[in-house]
Amino acid sequence: MRTTLAGIFCAFFLSALPVNAQDSTVVPLERETLGYGRLFTNDFLGDGEDRWRTGSYAMSRIRGYQWDGERPEAFSDLLEFRLRAEILAPDNLVTPAAGDRRYAGALSLGMHTHFQRGQTEMSLGADLVVTGPQTGLGAFQREAHKLLDVDVPTVLGNQIADGFHPGVTYEAGRPFRLSETAMVRPFVEMQVGAEDLVRIGADMIIGRFGQRDLFVRDVSSxxxxxxxxxxxxxxxxxxxxDIAKVDSSIYLPDANGYVLTDSRDRLRAGVHWQGERTGVFYGLTWLGREFEAQNDSQIVGSINLRLNF
Incomplete structure (x- = not known):
């Protein structure tokens, strides 16, 4: 099973590599790769710890007919193929406190469509989340810690079990342009699957870069x-x-006595810089507590480097 998952990961990674740009004046008759995005998130880049929402990597490949700065009206014209890997862990990987969250490795593969109705931007997609030792993420972290000569996780025997969890995510947002270089976008989001939740929030972009880009939201941050x-x-x-009401989570199962917090809160800030061939993003996200026994909030950092040759 691990070999199969690794094969899927490698195939998706290779398919997400950039392709040569085509003449923008010609509308293609077939779908083409319009772009790709990646984001690496880790708490070491934030508060310097190794706990809870400790690390994730998201990768998206966008396929469609053209991009003119707005989402198409047709439901399935613009497709995103998404691959994610995430590790969740207790505060201490060697001697976790009683009631702290169990270790969890999760891989997800999904397809989402981005479209527009009037001025409202929407996305709808399905993901299959694979959990447990079968993902190989726990073994990967153990070997990485050995190589870096830091604490080797001893909690892998008590991680969330192997499983396959299909889910659906829907988001709707309305951008309001304050000027040519400023835009605010409130949104609502609903998820059913690995975690069942409803979320409401807003984002603001100030500056020239990204005002007409297609942005994808990272699940964890x-x-x-x-x-x-x-x-x-x-x-x-x-x-x-944003703030979310979470009804259930496979990572914090009721059967283990976890009590979810009344709300799950996130605050974030970051900076994008784009040159002629190189771009970079760095951001910080404050994550509020997710369950009652979690004794503190945390700060994670996210980074993305874009290179065009």
């Missing part, structure tokens, strides 16, 4: 990463936040 670029260069600052 909520940070927006560019997946299709319109070509603007420059610097933009992003700020945002």
């Amino acid at each position: 909520g940070q927006l990463y560019s997946a299709v670029r319109q070509g603007d260069q420059g610097t933009s600052f992003v700020v945002g936040g």
Whole structure:
């Protein structure tokens, strides 16, 4: 099973590599790769710890007919193929406190469509989340810690079990342009699957870069990463936040006595810089407590480096 998952990961990674740009004046008769996006998130890049929402990597490949700065009206014209890997862990990987969360490795593969109705932007998609030792993420972290000569996790025997969890995510947002270089976008989101939740929030982009890009939302941090670029260069600052009501989570099962917090809160900020061939994003996200026994909030950092040859 691990070999199969590794094969899927490698195949998706190779397919997400950039392709040569085509003449923008010609509307293709078939779908083409319009863009791709990646985001690496880790708490070591934030508060320097190794706990809870400790690390994730998201990768998106966008397929469609064209991109002119707005989502198409047709439901399935613009498709996103998404792959994610995430590790969740207790505060201490060697001697966790009683009641702390269990270790969890999760891989997900999904397809989402991005479209527009009037001025409302929407996305709808399905993901299959694979959990447990079969993902190989726990073994990967153990070997990485050995190599780095840091504490080797001893909690892998008590991780969330092997499983396959299909789910659906829907988001609707309405962008309001304050000027040519400032935009605010409130949104609502609903998820059913690995975690059942309803979320409401908003993001603001200030600056020239990204005003007409297609942004994808990172699942764990909520940070927006560019997946299709319109070509603007420059610097933009992003700020945002949201609050969610979580009904259930496979990572915090009721059977283990976990009590979810009344709300799950996130605050984030970051900066995008895009030059002629190189771009970079760095952001910080404050994550509130997810369950009652969690004794503190945390800060994670996210980074994305874009190189065009």
